Amino acid sequence: MGKDGMKLAVALAAENAPPDAFVVWRGFEQSIPKAAHLGYHGVELALKAADEVDPDKLHAWLEAANLKVSAITTGQVFAGLGLHFTHPDPGGRERTFNVFRNLIALAKDFGGIVNVGRARGFVAEGQSRRETERLFVDMARRLCDAAGPVGVEIVIEPVNRYEINFINTLDEAAAVLAKVRRDNIGLMPDTFHMNIEEAEMGAALARHGRAVRYVHLADSNRLAPGQGHVDFDDVFDGLRQGGFDGWACIEILPRPDPDTAARQAAETVLPMIERYNRG
Ligand code: LER
Numbered sequence: 657m658g659k660d661g662m663k664l665a666v667a668l669a670a671e672n673a674p675p676d677a678f679v680v681w682r683g684f685e686q687s688i689p690k691a692a693h694l695g696y697h698g699v700e701l702a703l704k705a706a707d708e709v710d711p712d713k714l715h716a717w718l719e720a721a722n723l724k725v726s727a728i729t730t731g732q733v734f735a736g737l738g739l740h741f742t743h744p745d746p747g748g749r750e751r752t753f754n755v756f757r758n759l760i761a762l763a764k765d766f767g768g769i770v771n772v773g774r775a776r777g778f779v780a781e782g783q784s785r786r787e788t789e790r791l792f793v794d795m796a797r798r799l800c801d802a803a804g805p806v807g808v809e810i811v812i813e814p815v816n817r818y819e820i821n822f823i824n825t826l827d828e829a830a831a832v833l834a835k836v837r838r839d840n841i842g843l844m845p846d847t848f849h850m851n852i853e854e855a856e857m858g859a860a861l862a863r864h865g866r867a868v869r870y871v872h873l874a875d876s877n878r879l880a881p882g883q884g885h886v887d888f889d890d891v892f893d894g895l896r897q898g899g900f901d902g903w904a905c906i907e908i909l910p911r912p913d914p915d916t917a918a919r920q921a922a923e924t925v926l927p928m929i930e931r932y933n934r935g
């Protein structure tokens with residue numbers, strides 16, 4: 657266990673983020689103090705471009721609340737901009753690289769981790785799985801090589817089959833990461849997706865523990881942990897066996913309303929994290 661142990665963040669997006677940005681709260685200035693008040697240690701920023709935040713203002717809001725940024729996530733780069741690693745068109749891949757390069761530059765000062773969810777791309781009509789994988793490995797290497805010198809890590813999030821047809825499980829993610837062959841790339845399990853895709857969640861986390869750098873926590877129905885049927889004791893046991901001591905982040909639907917969802921999640925998960933960190 658690292659000296660700080662596991663910490664808990666909550667996912668935020670900009671005020672004008674579309675409904676398909678999967679976050680608890682919108683609006684950074686208003687949400688950061690609310691997260692601190694509920695006992696979260698940090699906030700995750702769901703962005704589609706680095707210029708959605710003003711770094712000086714963000715620093716000031718975080719400092720006032722004594723919070724950190726846990727990571728930058730990029731679902732909206734895919735959902736909002738239609739950009740992804742395996743774009744059949746080289747221009748689309750170049751635009752993807754540029755957006756990610758700017759997010760990496762932002763992550764240097766905020767969190768040090770950039771996630772790749774659906775922006776990893778997919779097997780498109782007329783494209784072979786082999787070609788998709790080749791394009792993915794190529795882009796992942798380029799981004800790792802841009803991120804390494806500024807101390808940023810890239811994390812790949814397996815996403816369930818109903819959202820994407822490429823990298824659905826931790827085993828699949830680990831297999832492609834072995835082909836990327838870079839030190840600053842790791843795995844980002846999301847318990848919502850794992851509940852759909854993994855045979856045994858705890859066992860999968862234990863099996864891939866050394867590569868797990870960041871975790872998304874949501875229940876089976878994508879509500880706050882405790883509101884569905886995921887066995888979080890099994891999840892935390894698996895993380896413990898893997899020696900995980902990074903950030904976990906609450907990424908859930910804002911239901912019945914954002915404040916209630918954030919409170920339910922904090923009340924359930926913060927005591928689990930305290931127990932986890934006591935060993
Ligand atoms: C993003 O972190 C995520 O979990 C995905 O479901 C978004 O498509």
Ligand code: MN
Nearest residue numbers: 813846872907
């Ligand atoms: Mn997620």
